Amino acid sequence: MESFGVRLQRAVSERGPLCVGIDPHPALLASWGLSDDVNGVERFARTVVDALGDRVAVVKPQSAFFERFGSQGVAVLESTIRQLRERGSLVLLDVKRGDIGSTVRAYASAYLDPSSPVYVDAVTASPFLGVGSLAPMFELAAEHGGGVFVLALTSNPEGASVQRATGADGRTVAQLVIDEISQLNAGVEPLGSIGLVIGATVGETGCDLSAVNGPLLAPGLGAQGATAADLRVVFGSALPAVLPAYSREVLGAGPDPEALRAAADRAVADCRAVLATS
Numbered sequence: 543m544e545s546f547g548v549r550l551q552r553a554v555s556e557r558g559p560l561c562v563g564i565d566p567h568p569a570l571l572a573s574w575g576l577s578d579d580v581n582g583v584e585r586f587a588r589t590v591v592d593a594l595g596d597r598v599a600v601v602k603p604q605s606a607f608f609e610r611f612g613s614q615g616v617a618v619l620e621s622t623i624r625q626l627r628e629r630g631s632l633v634l635l636d637v638k639r640g641d642i643g644s645t646v647r648a649y650a651s652a653y654l655d656p657s658s659p660v661y662v663d664a665v666t667a668s669p670f671l672g673v674g675s676l677a678p679m680f681e682l683a684a685e686h687g688g689g690v691f692v693l694a695l696t697s698n699p700e701g702a703s704v705q706r707a708t709g710a711d712g713r714t715v716a717q718l719v720i721d722e723i724s725q726l727n728a729g730v731e732p733l734g735s736i737g738l739v740i741g742a743t744v745g746e747t748g749c750d751l752s753a754v755n756g757p758l759l760a761p762g763l764g765a766q767g768a769t770a771a772d773l774r775v776v777f778g779s780a781l782p783a784v785l786p787a788y789s790r791e792v793l794g795a796g797p798d799p800e801a802l803r804a805a806a807d808r809a810v811a812d813c814r815a816v817l818a819t820s
């Protein structure tokens with residue numbers, strides 16, 4: 543199996559630098575004329591898959607919106623993942639998991655073991671029980687060509703009080719996470735498979751991203767107020783590794799598939815214009 547880093551680079555070069563989330567918020571279901579129940583979520587997800595699955599490099603279902611409906615919602619998530627794979631987009635499941643290492647091993651087998659029903663190309667993970675506690679995810683990702691995106695500087699304003707706090711050695715928590723992930727990706731060519739999440743809303747990071755050698759997921763564009771131009775300020779010379787992520791901004795154009803495709807194309811064009819200047 544090729545590594546996630548290789549597969550991501552190819553997907554982005556073929557389809558453009560864009561990750562679109564599937565976030566069936568109650569307000570979006572209503573604006574699409576769908577019911578706020580499992581049938582509405584199924585129709586919503588199916589429409590996004592049909593419109594964008596063969597067009598967008600990475601699709602990121604947000605697990606919370608499926609979990610709201612219990613086992614039936616998770617069944618919809620499973621079939622959404624299968625459909626996305628058939629259309630050729632990489633699937634990044636947004637679950638932000640993190641725990642003690644022995645429990646992380648179970649999360650790893652849930653999402654990064656090809657025999658699991660919710661097997662995906664990559665997951666989001668929280669490092670706040672220690673980056674080392676995520677080791678079982680990194681190991682299974684390496685074994686099966688998967689990826690892990692580790693939170694470093696999140697897009698929400700509350701994140702800064704923890705993530706920009708300074709530790710005993712003078713580094714911020716975010717820089718410590720960045721440095722540990724950089725070590726995991728060191729020397730991997732052309733790109734490591736362990737990514738970081740850095741919100742497009744965070745402004746100047748004060749962090750050194752020069753050694754990451756992995757993808758940088760940038761949520762917070764559109765609905766949370768950041769624009770493609772903000773990526774320049776946040777990422778500076780690390781811009782080539784950025785994977786811009788939009789959910790509501792693109793989804794709000796639905797349910798018309800043509801309008802969804804046009805919104806995704808606009809997002810790619812906006813981001814390309816910025817990433818190309820790097």
Ligand SMILES: O=C(O)c1cc(=O)[nH]c(=O)n1[C@@H]1O[C@H](COP(=O)(O)O)[C@@H](O)[C@H]1O
Binds near residue numbers: 741763788
């Ligand atoms: O990991 C994420 O994707 C994520 C990290 C972060 O720092 N901020 C953030 O908004 N997200 C997710 O990205 C999506 C953003 O949605 P929109 O604000 O609608 O584009 C949501 O599913 C969030 O859970």
